Amino acid sequence: MRTVYLNGDYLPEDEAKVSIFDRGFLMADGVYEVTSVLDGKLLDFDGHAVRLQRSLDELDIRHPSSKEDLLEVHRELVRLNDITDGMIYLQITRGNPGDRDFAYPAPDTAPTVVLFTQSKPGLADSxxxxxxxxxxxxxxxxxxxxxxxxxxxxxxxxxxxxxxxxxxxxxxxxxxxxxxxxxxxxxxxxxxxxxxxxxxxxxxxxxxxxxxxxxxxxxxxxxxxxxxxxxxxxxxxxxxxxxxxxxxxxxxxxxxxxxxxxxxxxxxxxxxxxxxxxxxxxxxx
The missing domain is CATH 3.20.10.10 (D-amino Acid Aminotransferase, subunit A, domain 2)
Structure with a gap:
């Protein structure tokens, strides 16, 4: 079973839960990135991190962590799931305001951060x-x-x-x-x-x-x-x-x-x- 990352915790995938009030679920109010893994290493991570920051800024979503912290999470997921070739999906939403409303919630609402891996053996040899x-x-x-x-x-x-x-x-x-x-x-x-x-x-x-x-x-x-x-x-x-x-x-x-x-x-x-x-x-x- 895969280990996934949710809001600071590494969890078995069947234990990771997101609120029904999360704005990513209700409003598609979130952004994502997909970083490829070849030979156990991340491709173009800096580029993905820069674009992630831009997407968050354009939507006024608070960035929940530093680039260095995100890199560590990516590497830990590669290690925990023994990924040689594959990808890491990252999604950040505006979070759970506790109810549904078209207006953005308070700025201090914690974003929801999800990462998971997908193993794709032979990814480069398609x-x-x-x-x-x-x-x-x-x-x-x-x-x-x-x-x-x-x-x-x-x-x-x-x-x-x-x-x-x-x-x-x-x-x-x-x-x-x-x-x-x-x-x-x-x-x-x-x-x-x-x-x-x-x-x-x-x-x-x-x-x-x-x-x-x-x-x-x-x-x-x-x-x-x-x-x-x-x-x-x-x-x-x-x-x-x-x-x-x-x-x-x-x-x-x-x-x-x-x-x-x-x-x-x-x-x-x-x-x-x-x-x-x-x-x-x-x-x-």
Whole structure:
């Protein structure tokens, strides 16, 4: 049985309880992060910690602990659950005010802090990375502050189910005729020697893996263009791929039933995945 972390305590998962009045449950009033573990070490922890702080600040939720304390909790959960490859999910909500109200509770209301592990043996050796994934396009009907990593994930879940119903792996969301992002990842196309991905803003999440991959691409002398692109551009591209904390760099080989490029994973995505995994493992803590 897993050991989880709840508000300062390490507990068996079946003993961890959260109040029915918690605002994360009632209002989706909370934020989260997912940090990957490879070879028992944490990838990009500093990036996730910085983004967590930003999300909390944007929602005026009190940060319950220091980055150093959070790091210790992550490491202890890896140790207690004997995680070699997998991930750690962290969620912080505005807490339990004792009753339901749309107004925020008093500022001294204690946030609820939950962390748990998921073991994923062979996480970096995914068959999907060799085969590529298939995606569909759907309207982006999420709220306007997608740059905040909130627990409001119902529409992305619906998008995943739309993709599954279509016999595909994921969905790319479209707003004003251009792609925003995938349901749980940032989206890219490759045309010629140029990697194209949407620029940061309120419309997309500031992906930690995105930032690292773009940095590595530029260091490898690859051309990067941050701008919106359309589904038509994706279908005319040489390659497409997505990035996220748990899929790293994942090639996209089909869009809306049509092949992207050759219909097989391309060399740019393969190279970026190799670089990302190599460099991230070196920097893991």
């Amino acid at each position: 068959p999907a990375a060799r085969q590529g994934i298939k995606v569909i396009s759907i309207p982006d009907q999420r709220w306007g502050r997608r740059d905040i990593k909130t627990v409001q994930l119902l529409y992305p879940s619906m998008g995943k189910m739309m993709a599954k119903a279509a016999g595909c792996d994921d969905a790319w969301m479209v707003e004003d005729d251009v792609v925003t992002e995938g349901t749980s990842n940032n989206a890219y196309i490759v045309k010629g020697n140029t990697i194209i991905t949407r620029q940061l803003g309120h419309e997309i999440l500031q992906g930690i893996t995105r930032a690292a991959v773009l940095r590595f691409a530029r260091e490898a002398q690859m051309k990067v263009e941050e701008r919106p692109f359309t589904i038509a551009e994706a279908l005319a591209a040489d390659e497409a791929f997505v990035t996220s904390a748990t899929t790293f760099v994942m090639p996209v080989v089909e869009m809306d039933g049509q092949p992207v490029g050759t219909g097989k994973p391309g060399p740019v995505a393969a190279r970026l995945r190799e670089i990302y995994l190599d460099e991230s493992r070196k920097a893991a803590i």
